[in-house]
Amino acid sequence: MTIKACIIGCGFIAEKHVKAIAGLKDIVVHSLCDINSTRSKEIEAVYRSAKKEEVQPTILHFTTAEEALENKEIDVVIITVISSLHASIAKKAITAGKHVILEKPMALSLEEADELHQLSIEKQKVLLICHQLRYRPLFKQIKKLIEEDVLGTPYLGVASVRINRSEEYYSSAPWKGTWDLDGGMLINQGIHVLDLLQWFLGDVRSVYGEIGKANIQKETEDYAVGVIQFSTKARGIIEANTVTLPNNIGYSLSLFCEKGSISIDGPSLNKITRWYIKGLEKSEPTASIVNDTNDHQHMYEDFIHAFNQKGNYVLMNGAEGKKAIETIFSLYESSKTKQPIYLPLPTFNLASMKEEKNR
DSSP states (O other), X not given: OOEEEEEEOOSHHHHHHHHHHHTOSSEEEEEEEOSOXXXXXXXXXXXXXXXXXXXXXXXXXXXXXXXXXXXXXXOEEXXXXXXXXHHHHHHHHHHTTOEEEEOSSSOSBHHHHHHHHHXXXXXXXXXXXXXXGGGSHHHHHHHHHHHTTSSOSEEEEEEEEEXXXXXXXXXXXXXXXXXXXXXXXXXXXXXXXXXXXXHHHOSEEEEEEEEEOOSSSSSSOSEEEEEEEETTSOEEEEEEESBOSSSOOEEEEEEEETTEEEEEEETTTOEEEEEEETTOTTOOOOHHHHTOOOHHHHHHHHHHXXXXXXXXOOTTOHXXXXXXXXXXXXHHHHHHHTSOEESSOOOOBTHHHHHHHHO
């Protein structure tokens, strides 16, 4: 059975999704939805150009999510709209009987994240959150080394985000850089490396963090630092900023363990700068593994498997997707209280950061 997908939200990120789908046999773009019909036609052109095999003659176009969700042929909805609409459209889609692939962050409040996850279980629908780096072969190999105790006891993990987002970037759309519509720099740019950090080192037990702003005219933070304690008793550090001059340095992720050290760097986070495992000095991954950055395609393969098995388990389900935002929310809460925050965090809504500013 060929899975029929509808993409809701035809901005830049939608291009990555249609290119990934174009390389797979068991799923096709059935329809596209955007309030700007010109943009949805541009995404159709990207898909047709990327598709190596013949594309179905007609791809439907919708201008509202409600209209798209009424279509009975659609199996899965891929949601790539602005962050503030993620949870609400996803809930409508699952209620309408659709599976959902949802861009990060899955929600801007813990309550919405819990509700969405529970609804996917109740309706027996796949809910896959787009933390695609978990699907990269290089990071899956690192995860396997940790699970098989090859690296021994983990001591410390360090995640860095050193990139540039100009004032023009935020002024290009009125919702960018707002707490209630977009979320902060950690939610948008730091979430992927932070998710990997907690995937490798275990569930988060506590977070202490601070955030700050530069001179860019927006609401949300421009730099952040955090200290994390994991269930494995390992410690973690995240430092992230979007004010790196004159341009991006990139991303970095390092693990320091009892039996080895691993550091991955680079603009695409695929450059090994340290790979040492005691007794396994020649264990460095092959070039084919390191250079395989087809993250979205591997993510879709996971979805296709779950769909065909008629189960709702995927690597990045709602419960896993919540972990990253809960850690970031805890860092934000810590920045307000100037105290460490112990998880689980009972409640949090990013709109409270806006309220904090207005006090």
